[in-house]
Amino acid sequence: MARNTSRRTVVDSPRANARTIRTVSLSAQLKKMVRHPMVIGVTVLVCVFIAGVYALVATPKYEASATVLVNPLSTNPSSSSHSNVSINTEASVASSREVAEAAAKSLSSSHDDLVSELRQSIEVSAHSGTSIFDVKATASSAQDAAEYANAIAQAYLAVRSDALQDSVNTVAAGIEKQIDALGKNGNDAARAALEERLAQVRITDTNAGRIITSAKVPQEPTNLGFIKCIFVGVISGLLLGAIIAWVLDSRARTVNYRDRAEDILGEEVFIIRDTQDIEDTRRAFRSIGVINGNFHKAHIAGAVLYSSVPRASDDFAATLRQAYADKGLTFVDSPASVLSQKKLSPSDTPNILVTDRGTELSEVLSAADVLGACVVVLTPETSVNDLEEFVNVAEHIADAHFLYVFLTS
Structure with a gap:
């Protein structure tokens, strides 16, 4: 008008x-909010109070991370895939229950409950395009966080090495059977080739990789500190209070x-x-x-x-x-x-x-x-x-x- x-x-x-x-x-919508300073103020106070209580009672969380380099492994030296590593697959292996059970055994003699805790606490992330992945552990104790990350990394390398050794043994056993099948009067050239192949298999390097960065005991928790929690409470209170004020003003029945x-x-x-x-x-x-x-x-x-x-x-x-x-x-x-x-x-x-x-x-x-x-x-x-x-x-x-x-x- x-x-x-x-x-x-x-x-x-x-x-x-x-x-x-x-x-x-926008100015008209902002007016709807600032007309209710008491609503915004009370909302801010409530959010700050909740944030302060949370900061005081929340269980601290610590994070520690270990970095693992994965070696390419193969029982066939002539294989074209000898130097290839599927790092995403290896990261999945590191997250498996088998690795968690091995890590739990190395940490405690009574490890049944620890297996579930490890699987919940561990996050494995692969570095795309590389042969490296990180093992990050989160725990309420700084010492536990570092021990969990290192235990998973070491258990992964051990499980992977054992698996390769089993493959080496299986392949070697198969070659030995082929040699035995030739008998004493068998083809000397074929026997020599099999014996050479057996020797190569037996010297296969079963070193799965190495931990290039061990997890260190973290000094500070990852939780927001008291001051940061209060700041988050203020910002959250302002946003929530503004929304409540806008709704109240928009639905008000009187001018x-x-x-x-x-x-x-x-x-x-x-x-x-x-x-x-x-x-x-x-x-x-x-x-x-x-x-x-x-x-x-x-x-x-x-x-x-x-x-x-x-x-x-x-x-x-x-x-x-x-x-x-x-x-x-x-x-x-x-x-x-x-x-x-x-x-x-x-x-x-x-x-x-x-x-x-x-x-x-x-x-x-x-x-x-x-x-x-x-x-x-x-x-x-x-x-x-x-x-x-x-x-x-x-x-x-x-x-x-x-x-x-x-x-x-």
């Missing part, structure tokens, strides 16, 4: 046009704030303060051309005072009487006395029609058309639905000034 500055004669109201093109702006009324109306709302109500009232009327109470100069014959809040119109009427005590304003409370005349002349004594909540909107708007102005009196208790209903009905009224005032008391 745009505030009237002169009597209009077209039905396509600028107020309607302004409401049509209103868009949702509550002057700027919220402006958001609904799309035009300026004049605040009438307790301590400066006379000056604020004169300033508001000056915006529609009524300077020093001269309604004739503004080309209007008076104004309708309307509010959906009981007694609000009467309260503002009392202030208006004081503001223009020497202007001879005539105050009436019956719409019929105004509607009986098709149009009042601005040269007549200004009439102020004071309506109450029970007055029909059609009568209010008809009287506004006759007098030339309508003053909508808002308070924090003004219903959002009532105000929006009034705007939707009034936006096509062409021949009246609309003035919105907000009473703080």
Whole structure:
């Protein structure tokens, strides 16, 4: 809506046009949040309290990491895959229960429960494109974290070496059977080839790899410290509080704030303060051309005072009487006395029609058309639905000034 500055004669109201093109702006959404500082403040305090308690009672977590280099292994020296290592496969092996059981045995004689703990505590991550993977252990004890990581790394190398040795033994046994099958009178060349192959298999290097970086005992837990927890609590509280404030404001049934009324109306709302109500009232009327109470100069014959809040119109009427005590304003409370005349002349004594909540909107708007102005009196208790209903009905009224005032008391 745009505030009237002169009597209009077209039905396509600028107020309607302004409401049509209103868009949702970031500043308008921020206003919804900052209108509820108490909600945001309380939410921040609650989140800070929760974060502080968590920082004090949370079990510390320590992380330690070992790095393993994996050697390529093969019982066939002529194999083209001799130098290739599938590091993702080896990382999966390091995460297996077999390795966890071997590591648990090296750490404790009573290792049944330790196997599950190790598997939950260990994370193995491969370095893509390399023959290296990391073993990261997390535990409530710094010493345990380092021991777990090193135990898994060592157990993996042992399991992998044992597996290769088993493969070497199996291949060697197969070759020996082939040699035995040739007998004493067998082909000497074939026997020599098999014996050479057996010798190569038996000298296969079963070194699975090595730990290139052993896990060290961590000095600090990975948990957020008390100060960091408090900081997270503040940030979380601000975000959560802003969301709650926005929801509360968006769903509020009453106007509550002057700027919220402006958001609904799309035009300026004049605040009438307790301590400066006379000056604020004169300033508001000056915006529609009524300077020093001269309604004739503004080309209007008076104004309708309307509010959906009981007694609000009467309260503002009392202030208006004081503001223009020497202007001879005539105050009436019956719409019929105004509607009986098709149009009042601005040269007549200004009439102020004071309506109450029970007055029909059609009568209010008809009287506004006759007098030339309508003053909508808002308070924090003004219903959002009532105000929006009034705007939707009034936006096509062409021949009246609309003035919105907000009473703080």
